[in-house]
Amino acid sequence: MSQARRITMNDVAKKAGVSYQTVSRVINNHPSVAVETRYRVLDAINELGYEPSRAAQNLAGRESRTIGAVAFGLNDYGPSQIVINMEKVARDFGYDFLIYNVTEISRGGVMAAIRHFNRWQVDGLFIIPPTIHAVYTDLVSMCNYPIMYIGATPDPRIPSVAIDQKRGSELATEYLIEHGHRQIVEISGPLDWFHARARHEGWRTTMKKHNLEPQYSIAGDWSAASGYCVAQQLLTDTMPMTGVVVANDQMALGALRAFHEAGWRVPEDISLIGFDNIPEAAYFEPPLTTIQQNFKQLALQSIELMIDILKNRDAHSNHALIVPELVVRASVAPST
Amino acid sequence: MSQARRITMNDVAKKAGVSYQTVSRVINNHPSVAVETRYRVLDAINELGYEPSRAAQNLAGRESRTIGAVAFGLNDYGPSQIVINMEKVARDFGYDFLIYNVTEISRGGVMAAIRHFNRWQVDGLFIIPPTIHAVYTDLVSMCNYPIMYIGATPDPRIPSVAIDQKRGSELATEYLIEHGHRQIVEISGPLDWFHARARHEGWRTTMKKHNLEPQYSIAGDWSAASGYCVAQQLLTDTMPMTGVVVANDQMALGALRAFHEAGWRVPEDISLIGFDNIPEAAYFEPPLTTIQQNFKQLALQSIELMIDILKNRDAHSNHALIVPELVVRASVAPST
DNA sequence: ATAGTCCCTGTGAGCGCTCACATTTTATCA
DNA sequence: TGATAAAATGTGAGCGCTCACAGGGACTAT
Known part of the structure; x- marks a missing residue:
């Protein structure tokens, strides 16, 4: 079996009879592409089964359209629900979502996570800190991208979304x-x-x-x-x-x-x-x-706020709080 | 705040007084680097806080040292345990781990997941299929990297690790x-x-x-x-x-x-x-x-087998089965 | 002294994209 | 009709790495 060469933008460009830049424009939904040209390129993409290389995009571009999340103990109900919901919402907004589960809550553990996301050049990072021990404010300065805390507000200077x-x-x-x-x-x-x-x-x-x-x-x-x-x-x-x-x-x-x-x-x-x-x-x-x-809403608000921050629309609220609800069943009776 | 330029291999090379290639060798633990040089480079890396860019590594190299996993419904106990354990084990083996949760079990949903991993150029892919509807054998041909099924053996031609x-x-x-x-x-x-x-x-x-x-x-x-x-x-x-x-x-x-x-x-x-x-x-x-x-063992065996396959060591067993255990508590009594 | 070997280090090219520009084509108005 | 803007497309460079190869120095063997 021959190691099939990856299909690149150039292959698509050649097939569609345009320059590689036009293919790039189509991929990124740039407005100034003639409708007819766009369809020609789209057809070529489908026929060749072309997929843009995220590695190349990230290397060449200034943003990676990737958001990371650091969780601590995904075995717990809360954090895992948060992460699952976020992944879905992020994808819906066109962002890829990278998950890192810290198993050992320590300075080293947190630093490893941050280094991981530095290497991957995420555009933004969510941190879901369970305890005060998971918060190392100074480590945040290692990141030259926005950070948000989810589920808690350990530092007023850093935006957060949490359930109250x-x-x-x-x-x-x-x-x-x-x-x-x-x-x-x-x-x-x-x-x-x-x-x-x-x-x-x-x-x-x-x-x-x-x-x-x-x-x-x-x-x-x-x-x-x-x-x-x-x-x-x-x-x-x-x-x-x-x-x-x-x-x-x-x-x-x-x-x-x-x-x-x-x-x-x-x-x-x-x-x-x-x-x-x-x-x-x-x-x-x-x-x-x-x-x-409501973890769905938590995820939605978190991602929306993050994207607002990334797009430099100044986010109206930096610390969102979601109100939980009482679910009445049968474990409470009137006191006699 | 100035948009700090990323620290590159060249910065490290300059600081350590070596060529960029030597830095690359140190990063990748290449044997033929003089001990003294290695330490000089390592020091420079630490001082500058250098992190290699995964995007550049993936683009330039032939392997990405990244493994993907497609799960269906991470809310369920089983799949989420599998994925969490795998992430940890993969990291221990020096691989990054990408997770994709398919929310809609359909051809399109599965294809979206596979396309996602095509774009990220993973070295290998785990699929954790819950039902027969999540298995589209023909889609597997879209991947020019090894696939493994986890938790089930829907196709004898594709390696798998599962609990019996x-x-x-x-x-x-x-x-x-x-x-x-x-x-x-x-x-x-x-x-x-x-x-x-x-x-x-x-x-x-x-x-x-x-x-x-x-x-x-x-x-x-x-x-x-x-x-x-x-x-x-x-x-x-x-x-x-x-x-x-x-x-x-x-x-x-x-x-x-x-x-x-x-x-x-x-x-x-x-x-x-x-x-x-x-x-x-x-x-x-x-x-x-x-x-x-035993999800820990499942994760361990899965990753090990995957790495064996990636390294072209021919894997002795292509379909591993892990034996579960009975946990005796109090819900069973002798029948009278 | 000469060649052969190992160990270590350096050079050129290119991965597949996006960016910033330059250029061509088409539509718009005096 | 030509000038002028606007829309559509193309060109060169470079992101930060790895690969394949080319060197140079220190050692051993002839």
């Missing part, structure tokens, strides 16, 4: 209070996580707002296992409580098990509310009332 | 039979999915092997919702049954709910076994006995 985690937690806490609950405890995430901290704050301030004491909060590690352990601890501490705000659905699942095992009925004896609305949440025992985040 | 789904289902069915179950029904996935079909076959043949009639099998769509519906149907049909083999954990979760609502206790009244071992499975009510797949 605090608001979500307020929604959850309010909902319990509306149902007559007064003794509401929290199972939080690890408090060095942006989301955990924001959700924790939402619970705390909402309690205060209603003149309730946010007395008791224990942190899990987001896993169902930790939710189980923490809930057990809650039970042995014999806290007076009628409602629990849980920082994610997995931990809520674990808590559910712990309560069942201890003979507590949910929601009759204790009300529970989660966060994330993972696909399984509707089939928990009982179906979980939780907070839903 | 049939074996997993056999394990599950055997386990129920060992526990004295005779009337074992199946909740399968949609039978145009490779995994669904293989798991279905595993159940069927194992039943036959033990002279049991594989009488009853209904297909869900992998979702917890469908597991719930299908289980309800099972109950209204008043099938005599003591065990259920479910094709994934989400559907098992739905089935669990349906049984609970109908007043059936799991595992006392009915035994249930899942497939996938999603992180939540251990905290279902009861903790789910299920089948675990």
Whole structure:
């Protein structure tokens, strides 16, 4: 099998009887090409099965039409949803999307990611930082292209789009209070996580707002296992409580098990509310009332803002916040 | 802010007092560079913060050291695990990894993905096809680089690495039979999915092997919702049954709910076994006995085989199969 | 001393595009 | 009708690398 030579712009130009520059114009939708010429070139492209070389385009051009994303732990529901949705939206806008998953949260890990995108000459970069440890502001100066934070706003100078985690937690806490609950405890995430901290704050301030004491909060590690352990601890501490705000659905699942095992009925004896609305949440025992985040919109706004920045249209808002929604199911009952 | 010119190989060469070719040799770990020269170049690289341009490398070189992956529906547990693990392994082997998620399973969708990778000049391509509809053998000829199928073997002529789904289902069915179950029904996935079909076959043949009639099998769509519906149907049909083999954990979760609502206790009244071992499975009510797949190993073997093919070392095995494992928890009890 | 060998380093060309310009063609108006 | 602008097309250069080859110095063998 002969190593087939790549079909180039010149092959297309020859076939269509035009110069290579005209082919380039057609590819890039440049306006000043005669309609008839454009069709002739398009036909030649189809017949030859020509595909422009991204390598050559990136090398010759000033922009690469490529956006990168650095995620930390794509196993988690949130980050993976964000990245998947972004990839689709970016493509719809004509941008290619490069993904880099940092497995080790450290200066070196982040630097490797940034170097990766330097080599690929992305036009812009999204960073989806889970914890304060993933933020190295000084490393950002290594990039001579725009950066955006997604899901958190660790640095006011850098544009960001995020879902309002605090608001979500307020929604959850309010909902319990509306149902007559007064003794509401929290199972939080690890408090060095942006989301955990924001959700924790939402619970705390909402309690205060209603003149309730946010007395008791224990942190899990987001896993169902930790939710189980923490809930057990809650039970042995014999806290007076009628409602629990849980920082994610997995931990809520674990808590559910712990309560069942201890003979507590949910929601009759204790009300529970989660966060994330993972696909399984509707089939928990009982179906979980939780907070839903609109990742599609997050992706859309992120990409739009990024493109605005790239096009130098000055972006009206540099820190967008998306409001999450309460999904009512069956894990909350009125407090007696 | 001046648009800083990119630092090139020539800048490094000048600084280190060598020719650009020597810099290139250092970057590519070419053996014939004097140790002292190498260090001089390395120092210059570090001081200048030089990063080789992937665009230029790809354009000039014959290989791009880049591997692509086409996935269909990265929301699903399996594909996303595969891709995440592959990205890491590829990077460890010095390859960059490009991901393309096809949202619409159709000829056009697959072709768009292939064209994408043609433009990026990947050295090799993984395809992770969920259903027969994602396989367009003729499109493969559009690629002048090696293709591999991951997770299924739709075409014997194309190398593949997969987890033995049939074996997993056999394990599950055997386990129920060992526990004295005779009337074992199946909740399968949609039978145009490779995994669904293989798991279905595993159940069927194992039943036959033990002279049991594989009488009853209904297909869900992998979702917890469908597991719930299908289980309800099972109950209204008043099938005599003591065990259920479910094709994934989400559907098992739905089935669990349906049984609970109908007043059936799991595992006392009915035994249930899942497939996938999603992180939540251990905290279902009861903790789910299920089948675990080793995605890390899948990723490792896939990348290794791909690199073998790229290096023209003739790969000993073209169709690798990884054996899954049974994870025993509490959803199966002996049949009385 | 001469040739042969290895090790290390340098030179010219070109990958397939886009950019900035130059040039030709066509339409528009006095 | 010619001048003038506007639309369409073409030309030269260069992006930052790798490839294939050409050299030069230090060593060994003759």
